[in-house]
Amino acid sequence: MAKNILAFGPNGSGKGTQGAIVKEKYGIDHIESGAIFREHIKGGTELGMKAKEFIDKGDLVPDEITIPMVLETLGKSKEKGWLLDGFPRSKAQAEALDKSLTEAGMNLDYVIEIVLDRGIAAERIMGRRLCANDNNHPNHIAFDAIKPVEKDGKLVCRVCGGELSVRADDQDTDAINKRHDIYYDTDTGTMAAVNYFKNAGGAKVISVDGSLGIKEVTEAIMKELA
Numbered sequence: 001m002a003k004n005i006l007a008f009g010p011n012g013s014g015k016g017t018q019g020a021i022v023k024e025k026y027g028i029d030h031i032e033s034g035a036i037f038r039e040h041i042k043g044g045t046e047l048g049m050k051a052k053e054f055i056d057k058g059d060l061v062p063d064e065i066t067i068p069m070v071l072e073t074l075g076k077s078k079e080k081g082w083l084l085d086g087f088p089r090s091k092a093q094a095e096a097l098d099k100s101l102t103e104a105g106m107n108l109d110y111v112i113e114i115v116l117d118r119g120i121a122a123e124r125i126m127g128r129r130l131c132a133n134d135n136n137h138p139n140h141i142a143f144d145a146i147k148p149v150e151k152d153g154k155l156v157c158r159v160c161g162g163e164l165s166v167r168a169d170d171q172d173t174d175a176i177n178k179r180h181d182i183y184y185d186t187d188t189g190t191m192a193a194v195n196y197f198k199n200a201g202g203a204k205v206i207s208v209d210g211s212l213g214i215k216e217v218t219e220a221i222m223k224e225l226a
């Protein structure tokens with residue numbers, strides 16, 4: 001049966017890397033709200049232009065843009081199953097998602113939470129590199145397991161040789177801090193969303209220590225997945 005999974009973890013925790021692996025295990029869709037926005041920006045759409053000003057500063061894109069965009073994408077993956085990454089990022093988004101899942105008759109099977117200290121997460125963000133060909137090709141200059149390779153004196157994607165770029169919001173300390181302020185906020189922020197789904201019951205909660213190596217984190221997650 002198709003699996004539906006929520007993946008939580010602060011920016012820089014390795015959530016995208018692990019999400020790509022879990023997606024492969026179940027053959028489900030990896031839905032990443034941040035990546036959907038970046039596609040819109042690349043394509044020059046109206047939504048992308050509206051979202052860009054918020055993204056560059058590390059602010060949340062307003063709910064009236066984000067929630068319908070993500071829920072519509074999710075609806076398209078109902079048959080296949082999905083791993084949702086980057087959404088919900090607030091208590092309000094968690095409530096909207098919960099309501100929408102109930103209405104659509106979709107169950108939540110797993111909640112994966114990568115737990116990582118804020119200082120370590122911030123250090124990791126700047127080393128990330130984005131593959132131009134595939135968002136599911138993680139590259140990081142400080143981790144051997146996903147280190148980019150050198151070609152003609154240039155670093156390229158270790159999976160496909162594609163061009164690599166850095167995200168502007170990953171090199172800006174204010175934007176990093178803002179994103180982490182939102183993540184670690186237990187009142188209305190992402191941690192409130194994590195706790196919302198943990199307390200709701202129903203889904204199996206998998207909490208893993210994100211300070212471990214990539215392979216160890218994968219093993220810890222895989223052990224808990226059916």
Ligand code: AMP
Pocket residue numbers: 011033034035037054055056058059060061062066085086087088089093169179
């Ligand atoms: P990410 O790739 O997850 O780091 O997301 C990059 C940026 O996209 C965030 O800093 C926000 O500006 C925006 N974004 C992604 N997901 C959401 C969301 N669920 N709600 C609001 N804004 C979001």
